[in-house]
Amino acid sequence: MSLKHALLGFINYGPMTGYELKKFFDTSVAHFWNAELSQIYPALKAMESEGLVEMKVEVQEDRPNRKVYSITEPGRRELLGWLAKPSEREQVREPILIKVFFGSSLSKQELISVLQNCADETRTALTYLQHAHQFVDKFVESIGLEHEALFWQLTIDCGLKVHRAELDWTEEAIQKITAADDSIFENERHGYEGVNDIRSAMEALDRVKSLMPGALSGADTYLHSATSPAEQPAAKAKAKVAGR
């Protein structure tokens, strides 16, 4: 669970409230991690009962009281341990790729506008990240946290690179689709009746699989392979080695 560790990371900068944590999230890691207040408050409570943080109430007259959380020694240890551990990857989920995958059901124009829309959003994201880069520069200068700048900027660089690649792909995809023969679209209206027999398709799958031993063995392996030996209890031996 990364949320707790992200919270710990911020609280490690200095004691703060849930409300302030939300602000930090929104102005710094929003492009790769979101957290709602309704998630932050219970998380803090849980972390307190686990002894990772301590809470002190700051009484206020005119506004609601503040609950200020600070990190404890076990909390700091937990944070450092997690930071140094190899990263679990989150399962990718890209609705746009589902649309492209089944694109033969759409008209050429429909598919292109879906992609166009996608490209526009990516451009917006890129602009945002470029601003964010400048923002970090100014912020770091304003408060004197030059030692953090490298790390913060790196996360933005990652977003920029990945989004540029996405945009690149989207534009290329639009070109390829534009250039494609009309007959591959709107399959239903072209008398295309789907795969006549699913079972023969499945057999074809198996045939090709056996032609390429190991090729797709990674399907389930390559994603969740935070395979530090400690976490892979040898007893289970569930690894599907399939052909290697």
Place this chain on the structure above:
Amino acid sequence: MSLKHALLGFINYGPMTGYELKKFFDTSVAHFWNAELSQIYPALKAMESEGLVEMKVEVQEDRPNRKVYSITEPGRRELLGWLAKPSEREQVREPILIKVFFGSSLSKQELISVLQNCADETRTALTYLQHAHQFVDKFVESIGLEHEALFWQLTIDCGLKVHRAELDWTEEAIQKITAADDSIFENERHGYEGVNDIRSAMEALDRVKSLMPGALSGADTYLHSATSPAEQPAAKAKAKVAGR
């Protein structure tokens, strides 16, 4: 909810069972969408009761009966409607970027090995996708579905481009970190006491924000902006225009 639509997409190829759907998922869209059987079966049941698919039991002697689902007219309409609609983006969550963001707490060596590990995983994913590309070629040839090849390959191309960008970033990050001054690491052991005062940091944030009006306004905007006018009930007017 994209899962239902992905299922519809496959069932649109031809009638099939939950078990077969899982196989198709694993050999075709696994790199951008995962689905467990325990999720597929209830989803199919729900879709049946919504009238999007129809089910027929195929009795078998030696093995458990098969429940074969086929798409209905409303189901096909639902699928086509969803495919043509601009795509919702899923919120990105990248634990690795949290680690980099708080990288100043680690030693240089620790951070580098986390990234090294990440690079290795990305390389594995790239290899997988290259195999997948060949796999699709052979499969398409074997069963004669040339009209689908373009779409299927495009989804793999996307994965390849994005992962190459990720790898690129990771390697660059490792270089930058290697080159960085040692003093920015293991901040706690360098007498770094965090941000002395969170409140002054928050003020600095606000100051820089007002210097760059609109710069970070996109934080919440740029992600979930599947802003087809129909879905944005003007009545709410919740848009945080903040400075523009």
Place this chain on the structure above:
DNA sequence: AGACTCATGTAATTCGTTACATGATTCC
């Protein structure tokens, strides 16, 4: 007058993963 900021939460719901349950057959 209406919206936004500060500051806390709870409850409901959705989406997804992991674990558990069954049971014959077939492959090594």
Place this chain on the structure above:
DNA sequence: GGAATCATGTAACGAATTACATGAGTCT
């Protein structure tokens, strides 16, 4: 003899989003 394939599910749990609730103070 043990594992994998075929074929269906349920139950528990976890993470995250959305909606709902409260209420004073400030900004436009």
